Amino acid sequence: MLKEALLHIADNPFAFAVGSNELKVRLRAKKEDVARCSLLHSDRYQSEGRESGMALSKVAWDELYDYFEGIIPSDTKRVRYVFLLEGTAGDHLWYGEKGIAVNREGAGYFQFAYITEQDLFTIPDWVHDGIVYQIFPERFYNGDPKNDPPGTLDWDEPLTDWKTYYGGDLAGIEQKLPYLEGLGINVIYMTPVFTSTTNHKYDTTDYYSIDPQFGDLDTVKSLVKEAHSRGIRIIFDAVFNHCGDTFFAFQDVLKNGESSKYADWFFIDSFPVVQRPKTNYETFANSVFSMPKLNTKNPEVREYLLQVARYWIEETGIDGWRLDVANEVDHEFWRAFRKVVKEANPEAVIIGEVWHDSRAWLRGDQFDGVMNYLFKEALNGFFAKQNIGVRTFNNLLTHSRMIYSDQANAAMFNLIDSHDTERFLTACTKGGWGWNEEKQAEGRMKLAAFFQLTYPGMPMIYYGDEVGMEGENDPYCRKPMVWEKELRNESMLDHYRSIISLRKEHPELARGSYETWLEDELKNTYGYIRTYKDQASGLLINNSPKTQVVKLSFPWKQEGDTVTDLITGKKYAVSPDTTVHIDAYGYMVFK
Numbered sequence: 405m406l407k408e409a410l411l412h413i414a415d416n417p418f419a420f421a422v423g424s425n426e427l428k429v430r431l432r433a434k435k436e437d438v439a440r441c442s443l444l445h446s447d448r449y450q451s452e453g454r455e456s457g458m459a460l461s462k463v464a465w466d467e468l469y470d471y472f473e474g475i476i477p478s479d480t481k482r483v484r485y486v487f488l489l490e491g492t493a494g495d496h497l498w499y500g501e502k503g504i505a506v507n508r509e510g511a512g513y514f515q516f517a518y519i520t521e522q523d524l525f526t527i528p529d530w531v532h533d534g535i536v537y538q539i540f541p542e543r544f545y546n547g548d549p550k551n552d553p554p555g556t557l558d559w560d561e562p563l564t565d566w567k568t569y570y571g572g573d574l575a576g577i578e579q580k581l582p583y584l585e586g587l588g589i590n591v592i593y594m595t596p597v598f599t600s601t602t603n604h605k606y607d608t609t610d611y612y613s614i615d616p617q618f619g620d621l622d623t624v625k626s627l628v629k630e631a632h633s634r635g636i637r638i639i640f641d642a643v644f645n646h647c648g649d650t651f652f653a654f655q656d657v658l659k660n661g662e663s664s665k666y667a668d669w670f671f672i673d674s675f676p677v678v679q680r681p682k683t684n685y686e687t688f689a690n691s692v693f694s695m696p697k698l699n700t701k702n703p704e705v706r707e708y709l710l711q712v713a714r715y716w717i718e719e720t721g722i723d724g725w726r727l728d729v730a731n732e733v734d735h736e737f738w739r740a741f742r743k744v745v746k747e748a749n750p751e752a753v754i755i756g757e758v759w760h761d762s763r764a765w766l767r768g769d770q771f772d773g774v775m776n777y778l779f780k781e782a783l784n785g786f787f788a789k790q791n792i793g794v795r796t797f798n799n800l801l802t803h804s805r806m807i808y809s810d811q812a813n814a815a816m817f818n819l820i821d822s823h824d825t826e827r828f829l830t831a832c833t834k835g836g837w838g839w840n841e842e843k844q845a846e847g848r849m850k851l852a853a854f855f856q857l858t859y860p861g862m863p864m865i866y867y868g869d870e871v872g873m874e875g876e877n878d879p880y881c882r883k884p885m886v887w888e889k890e891l892r893n894e895s896m897l898d899h900y901r902s903i904i905s906l907r908k909e910h911p912e913l914a915r916g917s918y919e920t921w922l923e924d925e926l927k928n929t930y931g932y933i934r935t936y937k938d939q940a941s942g943l944l945i946n947n948s949p950k951t952q953v954v955k956l957s958f959p960w961k962q963e964g965d966t967v968t969d970l971i972t973g974k975k976y977a978v979s980p981d982t983t984v985h986i987d988a989y990g991y992m993v994f995k
Contacts, residue, residue, distance in 0.1 A: 406437055409432070409469065416763075425477060425478055425481060429475075430472070438470060438489050439490050442489075464918075482518050535904055535908075547573055552569070566878060567603065568603065578630050592638050644698065644733060680693060683696075725755070727741075731757075754771045760777070775822070794923045820869070847989030851990075854991045855991075910939065918932060930944070931954075945986075957982070
């Protein structure tokens with residue numbers, strides 16, 4: 405065995421509590437180097453020789469490593485354990501806190517001192533069944549033309565400018581709740597709705613008021629109440645990294661300079677404040693003068709923003725927050741934020757916007773999950789651009805799961821596009837094979853949606869994807885929602901409804917564990933198994949423009965049993981080499 409490849413630490417994400425008396429452990433080893441992985445465990449204070457043994461399962465692999473997992477039960481919550489590894493070459497090694505040795509004594513024990521209730525990473529149970537729909541309110545539906553800003557365009561006028569207004573509002577979202585309920589989603593995430601000078605509202609003027617073009621406090625309360633009556637939760641967008649330059653505190657600094665009592669609310673290099681041609685204060689991104697960065701180390705800023713978070717939960721009953729530019733705000737603030745939010749509503753969810761490895765925020769003391777851009781990039785490369793194959797696709801997915809705990813993986817917003825990216829269907833069109841491009845692009849988009857909706861975590865649908873909307877990067881990914889039936893892709897809409905229904909009908913597709921089942925680089929076919937309690941499904945996708953013939957084994961069934969493809973209803977007899985035909989850009993679900 406390659407000793408250098410072995411890795412375990414008694415800490416997240418290699419050891420983490422999944423219950424008050426259960427510890428999940430994870431071990432990394434060189435790919436195809438370990439034939440069996442077992443461990444001995446006991447209470448930390450128990451004398452040696454009274455340990456219990458258990459086998460770990462290989463649950464994932466990537467280009468370099470295999471990953472083994474198991475759950476250690478502990479009545480006392482005090483755990484020690486040591487791994488026993490049997491190599492594919494027949495060698496045996498022990499692995500513990502002291503290192504790697506040929507005997508148990510030389511390896512020592514890993515120690516997980518105590519599973520404390522306060523340190524448990526808990527997420528709301530509803531998250532496991534969450535299906536999220538992201539709305540850019542200004543472009544979803546104009547439900548109240550009386551609040552339209554000056555110069556509002558007709559809904560069907562072409563989008564030519566990022567400053568354009570179309571009149572979408574909160575009343576429009578409420579009026580379209582029957583549509584969203586029929587689609588099958590149960591969570592709405594809205595980009596910011598607070599008073600601002602732009603259509604996107606990421607430059608907040610007033611954190612305590614709804615932008616008049618969207619409605620008012622009563623409009624929000626009505627929307628939340630009606631959504632809740634339909635089993636739909638509402639998540640707001642918090643912009644706490646920066647505010648707008650029209651925010652009262654920054655306006656005071658512009659007026660009073662260094663003598664302003666709000667001068668330390670921001671990061672100002674010198675006075676007087678200069679906004680153009682280049683700012684002399686920190687902003688969102690690089691010198692975006694209209695978005696000054698907030699100093700969350702300042703106790704007054706911190707308290708102000710924490711009260712904003714509490715106010716909207718208690719006043720309107722929203723179900724959580726998505727946090728803009730979350731990776732540029734200090735961890736101490738987010739720890740305080742979590743306490744305030746969970747006190748206001750223990751069932752509220754907290755989702756950070758982080759486009760990269762997010763381990764530092766996902767240890768149970770800050771966010772529940774993040775917008776899963778690691779997932780997005782894997783799907784973009786495999787289905788849309790088609791510049792990676794099955795093995796790389798699996799490698800990327802494995803990496804994105806193994807760096808997090810189960811709780812964090814369950815609370816991810818698994819997106820394929822958003823208001824900050826080009827539409828996925830547009831990316832598919834660019835990544836075509838050169839013939840019958842439109843049909844293939846639609847097929848790959850449907851296949852990506854199928855995978856998104858059957859993968860662990862919360863699938864996040866960007867408004868309009870379900871009706872085949874296209875668009876380049878901002879502003880064209882933010883076009884008005886297509887409501888005319890003759891302009892919608894009804895086949896795409898039916899597809900989304902069907903797969904969402906499938907996810908809801910079979911709990912393993914929402915709550916189950918995930919294991920790679922099949923990788924065929926030449927045929928571009930990929931299989932994975934979802935298991936929850938006594939329910940298991942094997943899912944197979946064909947990301948190629950040809951029908952493929954695939955041989956399958958069913959490790960959770962016995963020879964002679966039958967499995968049913970839930971998509972076609974066809975039954976297959978289980979044998980060591982069951983053969984199936986899967987259509988071009990097709991998918992199968994073997995229950």
